[in-house]
Amino acid sequence: MLTFGVRAHDMDKVPFAELIQDIHKREVECIQLALKKSITEFNVSNEALTPGLAAYMKNILDNNHVNIAVLGCYLNLATPDKIQLEKNIETYKANIRFAKYLGCGMVGTETGALNTKYEFSPENHSDKALEIFIHNLRDIVTYAEKLGVIIGIEPVVTHIVSTVERAKAVLDTIDSPNLQIIFDPVNLISVDNYKVQEQMMVDAFDLIGQEISVIHMKDFLIEGNEKKKAPIGKGMFKLEKLLSLLKEHKPYIQILMEDIEPSYINEARDYIMDVFHNIRETS
Numbered sequence: 001m002l003t004f005g006v007r008a009h010d011m012d013k014v015p016f017a018e019l020i021q022d023i024h025k026r027e028v029e030c031i032q033l034a035l036k037k038s039i040t041e042f043n044v045s046n047e048a049l050t051p052g053l054a055a056y057m058k059n060i061l062d063n064n065h066v067n068i069a070v071l072g073c074y075l076n077l078a079t080p081d082k083i084q085l086e087k088n089i090e091t092y093k094a095n096i097r098f099a100k101y102l103g104c105g106m107v108g109t110e111t112g113a114l115n116t117k118y119e120f121s122p123e124n125h126s127d128k129a130l131e132i133f134i135h136n137l138r139d140i141v142t143y144a145e146k147l148g149v150i151i152g153i154e155p156v157v158t159h160i161v162s163t164v165e166r167a168k169a170v171l172d173t174i175d176s177p178n179l180q181i182i183f184d185p186v187n188l189i190s191v192d193n194y195k196v197q198e199q200m201m202v203d204a205f206d207l208i209g210q211e212i213s214v215i216h217m218k219d220f221l222i223e224g225n226e227k228k229k230a231p232i233g234k235g236m237f238k239l240e241k242l243l244s245l246l247k248e249h250k251p252y253i254q255i256l257m258e259d260i261e262p263s264y265i266n267e268a269r270d271y272i273m274d275v276f277h278n279i280r281e282t283s
Contacts, residue, residue: 004269005030005256009037017060024064026265032256034072046094054101069254070108071099077136078112092140096149106150108182111161120158133160134173145178154182157190164204184216198241205245218258232268243276
């Protein structure tokens with residue numbers, strides 16, 4: 001009852017056809033595709049995102065039984081640089097059109113920062129930042145509605161939508177069926193809240209569970225006063241709690257394993273499935 005995927009740019013850097021063939025051989029069913037991070041052998045700027053390019057790529061994907069869960073377009077929607085903001089919005093719209101051509105249902109984004117470097121500052125967590133993000137996101141969601149594409153926002157503790165409650169505020173304010181959530185629980189964990197991460201996940205499913213459409217999965221460690229990456233199953237993430245919630249609420253949801261070495265994909269998937277089956281047997 002789980003569907004596994006990876007981010008295409010976590011794989012070896014090879015031509016697109018080889019990339020998708022490699023993903024298929026690893027028994028991965030879906031991908032997150034950030035065009036400029038994953039494809040180097042042909043142009044993927046806005047001007048290149050034609051129905052013809054989509055047909056070429058979709059043929060390769062279909063032949064290898066791989067689908068695009070998320071077309072990644074992770075640009076800053078709260079940058080104070082107005083010229084760059086306009087360019088970012090146009091790129092989102094180009095990706096929305098391309099997602100439609102590809103038959104991909106979701107364009108994914110993080111939620112920005114109130115600076116041009118796209119980095120953390122306390123101002124990111126202000127009411128002003130949330131208002132700016134919602135204002136700029138609304139135009140993109142309206143555009144997505146016209147084409148029948150979902151915009152998936154990914155809350156991150158250092159970005160503007162930094163908590164489950166702020167994600168709920170965005171969903172309620174924009175109030176569109178075309179706005180959904182990419183839920184990465186590790187991105188909402190910090191050195192301050194990692195000990196209550198299970199309650200955070202429960203709260204997420206209570207508050208925004210209806211809108212959770214895709215899962216990002218990774219692991220983490222706390223060392224000193226710093227949060228660090230860890231391979232799936234080798235860290236402090238309470239995987240059992242997430243999987244129990246998915247078992248109850250989200251059958252066959254797409255799970256995109258992040259920051260993963262290609263050689264570790266099978267081991268990580270087997271570990272996740274073992275945990276999942278143990279939950280099922282004891283529930």
